[in-house]
Amino acid sequence: MTDIKxxxxxxxxxxxxxxxxxxxxxxxxxxxxxxPDQILAQYGFGRAHHRVIYFVGRHPGITVSExxxxxxxxxxxxxxVLGQLVGEGFIEQRPGExxxxxxxxxxxxxxxxxxxxxxxxxxxxxxxxxxxAGAEAVEGFHRVLLNIIDECNRGRxxxxxxxxxxxxxxxxxxxxxxxxxxxxxGLESAASRR
Amino acid sequence: MTDIKxxxxxxxxxxxxxxxxxxxxxxxxxxxxxxPDQILAQYGFGRAHHRVIYFVGRHPGITVSExxxxxxxxxxxxxxVLGQLVGEGFIEQRPGExxxxxxxxxxxxxxxxxxxxxxxxxxxxxxxxxxxAGAEAVEGFHRVLLNIIDECNRGRxxxxxxxxxxxxxxxxxxxxxxxxxxxxxGLESAASRR
DNA sequence: CCATATATGTCAACATGACTGACATAAAAC
DNA sequence: GTTTTATGTCAGTCATGTTGACATATATGG
Numbered sequence: 041m042t043d044i045k046x047x048x049x050x051x052x053x054x055x056x057x058x059x060x061x062x063x064x065x066x067x068x069x070x071x072x073x074x075x076p077d078q079i080l081a082q083y084g085f086g087r088a089h090h091r092v093i094y095f096v097g098r099h100p101g102i103t104v105s106e107x108x109x110x111x112x113x114x115x116x117x118x119x120x121v122l123g124q125l126v127g128e129g130f131i132e133q134r135p136g137e138x139x140x141x142x143x144x145x146x147x148x149x150x151x152x153x154x155x156x157x158x159x160x161x162x163x164x165x166x167x168x169x170x171x172x173a174g175a176e177a178v179e180g181f182h183r184v185l186l187n188i189i190d191e192c193n194r195g196r197x198x199x200x201x202x203x204x205x206x207x208x209x210x211x212x213x214x215x216x217x218x219x220x221x222x223x224x225x226g227l228e229s230a231a232s233r234r
Numbered sequence: 235m236t237d238i239k240x241x242x243x244x245x246x247x248x249x250x251x252x253x254x255x256x257x258x259x260x261x262x263x264x265x266x267x268x269x270p271d272q273i274l275a276q277y278g279f280g281r282a283h284h285r286v287i288y289f290v291g292r293h294p295g296i297t298v299s300e301x302x303x304x305x306x307x308x309x310x311x312x313x314x315v316l317g318q319l320v321g322e323g324f325i326e327q328r329p330g331e332x333x334x335x336x337x338x339x340x341x342x343x344x345x346x347x348x349x350x351x352x353x354x355x356x357x358x359x360x361x362x363x364x365x366x367a368g369a370e371a372v373e374g375f376h377r378v379l380l381n382i383i384d385e386c387n388r389g390r391x392x393x394x395x396x397x398x399x400x401x402x403x404x405x406x407x408x409x410x411x412x413x414x415x416x417x418x419x420g421l422e423s424a425a426s427r428r
Numbered sequence: 429c430c431a432t433a434t435a436t437g438t439c440a441a442c443a444t445g446a447c448t449g450a451c452a453t454a455a456a457a458c
Numbered sequence: 459g460t461t462t463t464a465t466g467t468c469a470g471t472c473a474t475g476t477t478g479a480c481a482t483a484t485a486t487g488g
Binding site: 054057060062066069098159163166167168169174176182184187190193196197 | 258260292356361387390391
């Protein structure tokens, strides 16, 4: 009873540990999204807009299909928010070069500004948490979180790809290629889902 | 720390690391909730019902106010789902002893069965992730996640309390007291919020 | 005892973001 | 030249959140 786990019942402790993790995920995700939500409200946007802005910013030149695969929502749902974002000048569309049916998506300057404003918030929250928890904890955080994610979605977090995305640099015209490569695996599973 | 980051630009890597964490939270939370969502759909329920069932199960005898403070939604929103759960026999209400205005909430057998079914799913996902990541990683996971949570909500995860909840055992008639004690701090902040 | 505060419930209206189903168009592919 | 694919769109529904106003029962403090 003095310190931790002189335990009367290790199963109870394990139970408590799992329950705690469940609740921490709930509170962490809620707190993590609440500040951006407030910013978005100023623009008349919601969390759905944030997700679109985020992933378009992350994968410049992404196609609508790829975006749908990442978000795992219907095209009708995406259409509403994407339409607003394009209409209000946060996102630009341009036809694909090889396949002119595609509408490649990209942030405008205005979109990039909003993206920075929104993500900056979350980034600093994470950065603070990482700093306070220490490098070793960060490693464990990654490892556990990755294992919580469905196996079919873990491909998005391959060591190679993420680092590559950061080091290939420009992120401009080549973005489409990068996005296609990154989301290839995910596309299939999501496509089969709906 | 030794063999990682031979990197060309430590700022880029840090950027990538933060971005990766943001995305992992997104995917992890989505995958984490999707299976329970499917089960809930069979009952005509949604995620909101899950949250109510979960926290009532976790704090038997909890008051409506306390539940509102945890969920951080309006009483009108809660009323709808709570009304359904009571109406369909998943949750029971009884007047408070000291304060008869209160409606103390408790799961019925039926409610407990659903709670188990729902949470079992998430618990095994977390358990698997913990097992595959290792004890050290779990420690880091906890530390980081706790730091992501708003400071005012971290009180819910005091070492003492969680373990106490696990070791006090019975979780029956004494639940009301336990719940009141556990959520006391959180109540104020949320109460002042709306 | 009466006035006020608190715990809870309820009605009504609305916004967001998801869903399904059906249909349309342009371009690619075979 | 038919079929498939990428995308868009119309129309309706549902779940879950919101605000605002008001009702009721009980507690609490002069």
